[in-house]
Amino acid sequence: MMSSVNIKASRLKFCKVDSVNLRIAEENEAMRSFPLRTIKVLVVIGDAKDGLDVLLNCAEKGIPVQFIHENGRFGCRLQMLDDRRSLLADWLPHVDANRTWLGAYKTWHYEVTTRVILRSWARLERWQDLGKIRDQIGRDILKSKNLEITLFEELLAWLDSLLKIDLLAVLEVRGVQAGSEAAQRLLQDLLPPYSVWLACTWLKDQRPLLPGHNTAEQAIALYGRLIPKLKENMSLELKELVSIFEKMV
Structure with missing residues (x-):
């Protein structure tokens, strides 16, 4: 494994x-x-x-x-460069140039965002509200967990970094390398909804932080128990996108 x-x-x-x-x-x-x-x-x-x-x-x-x-x-x-290519790596850099491709991608992105937000039980009133939702959840976490602001901000930064690492790992399995144009596009579009999900899950988590551990250890333990099926869900979302593109070839 x-x-x-x-x-x-x-x-x-x-x-x-x-x-x-x-x-x-x-x-x-x-x-x-x-x-x-x-x-x-x-x-x-x-x-x-x-x-x-x-x-x-x-x-x-x-x-x-x-x-x-x-x-x-x-x-x-x-990371070593890999010459292997994939459908996502080849198509995503050019998706904006084709109205049909772009429409299909935007529909997929909207549906993914909606599903992720629904899983988190957050309320999405407008497409642009993700940042505001995350900020509000952050304030709720800070209040309910009784955390110092510095510790809270560092834990949140850690959770976001760990989330990004997992998403990059899933992308690489799909042949999309970190640093590529396709990877940057998918990170830009997928990290915001998943970060809302992560924050919501933390807010609902009732277990205390580990005593006597530093921030990194706390964050890694917290992340590990919050979203055990995260990579599986991300992989399924990308598989769906590949299927959409394959039908358009």
Whole structure:
């Protein structure tokens, strides 16, 4: 089963990769070993000072390396270019030039957004309301969870970054590489409704944050329990879009 591997840069003591395994040791923790074939993405938390050669090696082996700042802000990404193409990667950059394609894409986008918002039980009165909905939910979370504003903002930034990592992983399975024009279009259109869903799910979650853990650990644990079926839903939405485009070829 493919999974993400999180590396806390400030606590990294040992990092080595061979032909089949990645081995990591952090402060006060035992050595961890991960078969390369099971790693979906390496998530490096904080400023990496050691092990950059290993991270580059992993990227060259086809494992994306995603950097996230300590405050949860999405950082740069190391990834080998892949020459394989897909229908989404080929068509999306040109969808605006064809009225029929654009109409089909807009219809799909509207239906996806509506479904995601309905799952979150948020109220969508106008298409442009997603940002306002997210802001209102944020205020409700801040009030109901009794969080300090700094912690809340960092947790929200972390959740958004983790959401983006998952969406990029789903896109790559569909042959759409991170950084491509097609990926940017889909991120722009899919992240807003899914971020509303994520915030709504957090608001309804009654479990407290983990005591004695830093913000990154809190956010990763929170994200993991909020939306276990997120990638499955995203994959189905993209499969539907591929099917729409295939019928138009």
